[in-house]
Amino acid sequence: MEAPAAGALAGLKVLDLSRVLAAPWATQILGDLGAEVLKVEQPGRGDDTRLWGPPFLEDGSARPDAAYFFCANRNKRSLAIDFARPEGAALVRRLAAEADVLVENFRTGGLAKYGLDAPALRAANPRLIYVSVTGFGQTGPYAQRGGYDFLIQGMSGLMSVTGRPDGEEGAGPMKVGLPVSDLFTGLYAAVSILAALNHRAATGEGQHVDVALLDSQVALLVNQAMNFLVGGASPRRLGNAHPNVVPYRDFATSDDYILVACGSDGQFRALCTLLGRDDLAADPRFASNAGRQRDRRVLEVELARAIAPWRAAELIAAMEAAGVPGGPINTIEQVLESPQLAAREMLRVMRRDDGTPVTVIGFPGKLPASPASYRLAPPRLGQDTRAVLSALGLGDDEIERLRQDGVIALAGAAERGPTA
Template identity: 45%
Template sequence: MSSNKAALEGIRVIDMTRVLAGPIGAQILGDLGADVIKVERPGVGDDGRVYGLAEVKGKDGVNVRQAGFFAAANRNKRSITLNHSKPEGQEILRKLVQGADVLIENYKVGDLKRFGLDYESLKAINPRLVYCSVTGFGQTGPMAARPGYDGLFQATGGMMAVTGIPDGQPGAGPLKAGPSLVDFITGHNVAISVLAALQHRNQTGEGQHIDIALLDSSVAMVSHIMQDYLLSGVVPPRLGNGGNGGGPADLIHTKDGMLYLTAGGDEHWRRLTVLMGQPELYQDPRFDENYKRGKLNRVELIDIVNAWSRNFTSEELQAKFDEVSIPAARYNELPEVWEDPQVQHRGLRVTTPHPWSETGTVDLIASPLANMSESPATIRRAPPLLGEHSAEVLSELGYDEARITELQDAKII
């Protein structure tokens, strides 16, 4: 763990988000050193606490209610419970806002305004507040009131249109990506926008309202494929496992597994033909242009490569590719990811102390920002129990033990 000062030390974030996109954004800020206070519903908490196929097992019969969704997006946070529909809860939240730098929420458009907790209301308390609203379709427009989840936006933003088995092949059709990629990318956009707003505040002294929509992220993440469409007006085909920049780029089979090969550039293709002992393919009119290799004759070319690659084990073939600098990587099932020597070298599995887990620890996925030389992201806290820090945070706000007990009895916290 680095002893360097965290980049966001001294920044306080109020996280009023649930499930994945908003919590991911707040977690990134927490990884970078911010004090993130997660505000959850009393007795219920974040919906993500029960999403997923596995959960952290508690010790001594404690149900920690930390399923995969929650554990992936809520480390480095303190959890308080708060009923903000009650005046006493609103008072607590306003006190939090007075000393906060950032508030992130993902309620339906207009929900928090009913309780005087919208940006304009809280701006009057703290003009320096950066207030980020995360919704499916944005704060305005004909669909603003609709709820939205990741799969909807993979479908409507174009991601599924370019993902899946090509037409004419068995099983042809669009496919949703396995992970909730739109949520994940939206969470990063939340963090980026908040960091930019904090820098703007440093320059001007002004806070601002940020409107982040999963729809916007879903369209943007189609990236160069969508840009190709905008430039050409031609709808690109689904390519299955094929690369988008040329060919050959695809999964190829070995004696004992698969590798992903990317030899899309002309020089990589030339080296591959020599390695295969078939240099004549380099000038073959079927494959002498990138577009032919990657699009027109892609299936035919991959069949030729597979006929050759099946003669070697994955380890043997990787060594051959490495020797001539052809980009390739082994296909890993999830257990094999953690056996990969480079994954281990990068420390991507982080065993974190967890006082309520059965083993006393929990394994988490490292932040991709952990290798900043002066202010790396760190994991300092395991995901919290529901309301674990309510008394602690209220005490910091000036509430004494008797008042905290009254608020608990009244189910305000």
């Protein structure tokens, strides 16, 4: 059966009042899966990430958008509305009355002064799924604090287990090279929205979904947190080594670093045979993973000596043939140019409404019956304001008055002049 082009979430209306990354990541997921996403931005400025450059997408405009903006804002339409103004807030309330989902990431209680809080909007639209993404949630002693990815990586304990161990050169806590706390939170928000939609389908009622960066990152401590809860010892930094599995780390060859990831005793024995070190496989200390973990320093020194003479590409090929998991440490450029990503169609070229091309990284899930789609390139600020407000019932004269009053902005309005 031919897959429908509309996507699994076609017909779902999402009002996106968020900016930066965590919540926009969630709404982009919904958009990729077919939802209509209306992104409300501040006139004249827009989402903060439009300015987070260089690099910027050079398109000939006076203020091009930063590359950062493009990672989380495809399949969205941009409305430039100042909802700090009463007329602007009224427009957002009208949009919310027709929405299935509203996503915001203002500080707890920050939208109440505009009449855009969950109780107000859900009173007018009980089916609305109102999603608040904050640093610390709607409750608790930290609820009023602002939360940013870097702070959450530190406060959650993630940085305490990331970085070189004490005693080594360069030791100390280290953040992950990507804003993972934001991204994890966006994923949890998207999953929560889908659960709330299923609940609404059964009951007819919406709800206020509360998603916090700290909660999400703590949930992703997974085995490290369970190691403490079960074993009682606080996990520590191990560099590239694994807290539970050995050998599972980087090793230096004669020309580069490679990764070895033996998840079973059989894989470890195959590695030893490949390296000509069957004596290590036969050593009772290393017969099980528990023993290898206990005596990891002794074992890893011996493995490092055996690996050092190899060339990286030759050892990786030999490991693949022997069924031993391993691989290179790619640069971003190398992985984006890899044949595997090409085969998986993970890079997609989209064109903005002015024709400017932009390459984006695609949605990773492959859904044969309801695939992700790439309908709308990340929009220019306010490019859809007129079309959406017209569909809402506003006439051209009213739209022009709102523009002249500074309540809304239209992409290119300054160049076009007043609407006839």
